[in-house]
Amino acid sequence: ADSLVQTITVQDTTAPVFTSVPDIVVGNDFRDCGAEVAVTYTENNATDNCTAGVMFTFETTLDMSPMQFGNGDVNFYPVGTTLVYVHAEDSCGNVTTDSFTVTVNDTEEPLLGCVNSVTFPIPAGGLLVLAPTDIIVSQVLNDNCTADDDILLTLTQDSFNCDDAT
Numbered sequence: 001a002d003s004l005v006q007t008i009t010v011q012d013t014t015a016p017v018f019t020s021v022p023d024i025v026v027g028n029d030f031r032d033c034g035a036e037v038a039v040t041y042t043e044n045n046a047t048d049n050c051t052a053g054v055m056f057t058f059e060t061t062l063d064m065s066p067m068q069f070g071n072g073d074v075n076f077y078p079v080g081t082t083l084v085y086v087h088a089e090d091s092c093g094n095v096t097t098d099s100f101t102v103t104v105n106d107t108e109e110p111l112l113g114c115v116n117s118v119t120f121p122i123p124a125g126g127l128l129v130l131a132p133t134d135i136i137v138s139q140v141l142n143d144n145c146t147a148d149d150d151i152l153l154t155l156t157q158d159s160f161n162c163d164d165a166t
Contacts (some may be wrong), residue, residue: 015096016048016088023100027107033145034078035104041071041086051090060084060102079106079145110143110151120160128160 029035041056048054056071060082069075081103089095118135122128132153141148 012050012090012092012094014049015094016046016051016054016090018046018086018088018096018098020045021086021098021100023103025103025105027105028079028144030108031144032076033106034076036074036076037102037104038072038074039069039084039086039102041088045086046088046096048088048090048094050092054088054090057087057089058084059087077102077104079104106145108144110141110146112141122160122162122165126161130155130158130160 024037024039026035026037039058043053045056046054057068058070058073059066059068060075061067062075062077062082067075081101083099083101085097085099087095087097120128120130120134132155135155141151141153143151
């Protein structure tokens, strides 16, 4: 009796499928113009037809430099919105790619130092007009994201007459 040998090869050619690619929105870190953010994906973010676990890798451009990073890595993202590509790879080498954004909002107020007490005489015309720089101490004016010269200063009242005098 003759025997025959037949080889049957089964290949997985189906890439994982993303089920959830959420955007990330955070406030800035204290006194920084950005935030350290960890990007972590789990099996809830992608499924695969054959592989129980999917490996995630990420890539983006930070500070004008392309970079790749792994699942759970912490990176510093500047204030604004950064596009991040996520790749899901199964054990057979099938890869699918999607993207999400990391948005860092500047939630920190500028620091402002004012003169505690100041006296201005009302001029002969009876009207005193002040500018913010008349009462702001510039050495104590700063912000985590805005250059000092670009900070807009306003006064809730800038004109005074004899009725305002004490």
